[in-house]
Amino acid sequence: MTQAPEITFAGQATIDGATLFAPLTLSLRPGQWTCLLGGSGVGKSTILRLIADLETGATFTGTILASDTKPVENRVAYMAQEDLLLPWATVAQNITLGARLRGETPDPSRLADLLTRVRLTDHATKKPAELSGGQRQRVALARTLMEDKEIILLDEPFSALDAQTRADMQDLAAELLRGKTVLLVTHDPAEAARLGHAIEVMSPRGLTACATPSASAPRNVDDRETLETQGALLKLLREQST
């Protein structure tokens, strides 16, 4: 795999003439996690979907550039809040979905390796309905990794999980996505404080870059500095929403 690029998003978006977000610049540092934190409706998911070249309903004026000048949209892997597993396909078939949709033959050794890494080897032939919420999200993570893309776009992927499963998934994702350029859109200050190499708070006033704890991500859930960052982020969110 080639070195993950830096992504620079610059521009503004409107919906039916009304401003969704004013001109802003967001840089995703190469091989690092950028957490985009904000309340509902500020347009943080729109930024992610614009980078993925997905339908947004908004009109975007601006540029999305990669540091190596190659196009961005075909080098992204996407993971959403819903696991988006196909209920009729097995775990293994879901993980290899991308290859099958492109008419390619999935690499069996890579699949076996990923199943081990997300601890689902014994579940490979099961259907998603037989799995727990956390297991399903691990299948989705394996499917994202199977794509072997340099840019990973995560749209609140852990927000529907219970607290301890969420922390487990955060650890696993941080470990498995090391070296990729990651954009994590979230409304959870704790998540941003644990995972971000860079944290940007998005509000109707624009982006605010925030200090990150000194420990390396993923940070311990009870790390004092991480908890302080979490508190500071929540305070900032509350101030900016008024």
Place this chain on the structure above:
Amino acid sequence: MTRYLPALIATVFAVTVWQAIVSITGLPKFILPGPALVAETWWTNRAVIAEHTFITFIEVMIGLVLGALLGAITAIQLATSRLARMLVQPMLVFTQALPVFALAPILTLWLGYGLWSKVAMAVLIIYFPVTSSFFDGLMRTPPGYLDLAKTMQATPRAVLWQIRIPAALPSLASGLRLAAVYAPIGAVIGEWVGASKGLGYLMLLANGRAKTDLMFAAMLTLGVLSILLHWAVRTATVRLEESHSGRSRAQ
């Protein structure tokens, strides 16, 4: 057994009411025969009824298979082509505004008195419910799946066969369940207009000769045939959906 108890009670109740009306009003048997007489007629004519039932059954089965195939193909065409949607959709609605049984004499003229004019009626009557329910399913693919497929650079063909069609199969199944009820109606309308075999023909024949008891026997046989058909299709589609989604449906 308790599953069938309500149906059994309802049947006993209906037969009792039927017998009561016959006993109280004292209507002659060519106006309203009692249940006992109908049962007796059914038994003495069982060979004739079986022969005609078999013919109707064959017409319905061929009609169901052809209608389901045609409906499914049309739905896929409509779902994949904007041009097809623009051209065909208004026509499809227009054909539904026409009473299908008004076409029965023409179909008999075109296709003859034999099997095929009845098959055509059955196809016509089930084509729309199959097409429209499957088409609705194909157009309602969860948008998240399509987003995912787009980021994976999926080909439109792969999206159709691996995501949109499997996701729409439950809708197709509900269309087929409707079709199983409508198809016998189509076949019998065809037989009514012109035939020498089938339950519809037998009903018309019996009616014309004032053999009302035989008419009732044939009609009840048709009802039982429809119920069995619906039950078979429902069982098959429910089983299909279960294996499809990997979970068993709560009873």
